[in-house]
Amino acid sequence: MSAVISPLAPKHIPDLPPIAGIRMATAAAGIRYTGRTDVLLALFDEGTTAAGVFTRSKCPSAPVEWCRARIKYGKARALLVNAGNANAFTGRKGRTATRLTAALAAKAAGCKPDEVFLASTGVIGEPLDVGKFAAVMDDLRACAAPGRFLEAAQAIMTTDTFPKVATARAVIGGTNVVINGIAKGAGMIAPDMATLLSFVFTDAAIAAPALHAMLKDSVADTFNAITVDGDTSTSDTLMLFATGKSGAPRIAKAADPRLRSFRWALRQVVARLAELVVRDGEGARKLVEVTVEGAVSRASARRIALSIANSPLVKTAIAGEDANWGRVVMAVGKAGEPADRDKLSIWFGDVRVAHRGERDPNYDEARVTAVMRKPEIALKVALGLGKGRDRILTCDLTKEYVTINGDYRS
């Protein structure tokens, strides 16, 4: 947590309604931080289904391996999350720690360890002390209560400067259901499955395979379409829990037309959480939407958009409020995708700065400077080759990013 809140933080934090079948508690276990909560326990009523997507890192954290091995059963009774220590690259000790913490949570929830899901975020490579969980588990169980989503979002923060929450309503078979989500992000943010930790909860009654299909669909244009620094965490986790306590009919298949409203609302929640992660990118001062159109395919548009969004030279130029479109050309050129310099056009906001491979004949420095001074900047590249289009959300690269990451561990 930082004393200085991101200038891109939302002005308004929505109220998240309680969700039937979920109780939560947070505690200050002192895993790394002092004077703040750092552990979250969520308890789910019996019958809760679960789905998850995880990092594609070849060196995942121990909790990711724990969850991946159990998500196939599709049943959840407890979620235990901690901040301050990622329990990643901790070898046999790490695996032992997940087994022991899951056993503690299972006892608290009155369930099997296989119905407990774990997530850890923070420093990599330090052994995680299970005793810290043992010391607070009784309190967590005793205090668990409905609601508390904002407190939950606060307990899982690391270098985040504000808690990230989102909520939406949907209708299934004439009955209202709620979807609440929380996330934490800040650094090591690149699109490769879910990004760091995010948990979404609903009182809808949906079978686990259908949940999984919808969750996976929701990620492609949200969590997988954001980047802060191009670095992919060993712990990226996005999970969705459905208690089934809304009274809405139980849905077995993702293709069921009654899920239309739910699918849309889920996408809204996940998209909002992904955007909040970028808005709290380490050191971020500008939110940048990179759109590439006219590519030979959508995949090609995405690769070019990522090349732009991950370019340190583009990101530092934006930090300096400099409409340096030459660096955008450079990033298009290095992406390795089909591009024809002489067909390229580039916009910052609504100002076209380059057209068909040259500076726009009506280039107006004053107009583009006004665009660059805004906290939110749209950058568009038209390749003029085909119909492929995609967009990526990112932020600028500032001295604060370097400061934050130059002395995070020490």
Place this chain on the structure above:
Amino acid sequence: MSAVISPLAPKHIPDLPPIAGIRMATAAAGIRYTGRTDVLLALFDEGTTAAGVFTRSKCPSAPVEWCRARIKYGKARALLVNAGNANAFTGRKGRTATRLTAALAAKAAGCKPDEVFLASTGVIGEPLDVGKFAAVMDDLRACAAPGRFLEAAQAIMTTDTFPKVATARAVIGGTNVVINGIAKGAGMIAPDMATLLSFVFTDAAIAAPALHAMLKDSVADTFNAITVDGDTSTSDTLMLFATGKSGAPRIAKAADPRLRSFRWALRQVVARLAELVVRDGEGARKLVEVTVEGAVSRASARRIALSIANSPLVKTAIAGEDANWGRVVMAVGKAGEPADRDKLSIWFGDVRVAHRGERDPNYDEARVTAVMRKPEIALKVALGLGKGRDRILTCDLTKEYVTINGDYRS
């Protein structure tokens, strides 16, 4: 050019001997900078052969297109280079500018335009004013003299903080030959053929195809094995000119055993220039050699080394003198190459910090801190899977990089 010289600059700049058949001159044409030289003209005697490798960017500069179209003839009489304007993404105007400047240089050299090579570095997207060259061309021709390699290296600098030169001697058929090289680098440095501008000169007599083969070979582990920011310039150019005036026998084929000494010396010069480019990486305070061994193949080792060397989180940690090997694990994990977390070992300098997927049992913070405080840091990762090994040179990511690139254009 910067007032503050990189702390990684070499203590000693070697004297570069003149090379028979080459005369050089520099001038202050005021293309962008004032109070410094910004144009280099090199004139080659008749019979000079040439080879070149160029950026793989899909949006190359106009001079790169000019050179690529002519290098196949393998003959050079003049090289004209300017700093301050890259003549990239300048459309038809850019092509016209290359044609006109080549004509000017051809007139000065008394040769055909097809024997003139051009290179431009600096801002992208601004039209290049041919009049600037016209105004200094007579003086350049009149003043051209043997030697002057250091002045040449100075004239092509942009954000470089020191001129980059290297020299070596070789023997061909019992006769001594000289190889001199100059380079400019600083930003937009990533391994994709040659990196920004570098020119190598020799008085050896070698046919163009053999020159090309040796130049290409020399790049793989030198210019293509360095990265400052992962950004690839639209102008990357490395050229080699051989005047044949040494009196050494003329060599037709790269496989000729008489080229052994020359090949080795060429590699020394090119490797030194590549290292100097990293030592002058924008904002660099640490030179970092990333070695990956035990990968399934050499290509896999390179991709993992690049993932580490380009990771903003690894680079900022090194800037902060923090032996944050957890981020190295992260970078290994995101490379997408075969890796087994539980076989991974990591060293900073001679201190093993992680062994077989866990913090080293003998981990000694004081010893590793001493390593991190040095200006040159060796980072080694052993994967324990195979025999693939490779190394990449890079630098740290500092606040100065952000400062330099946040207000370069304005």
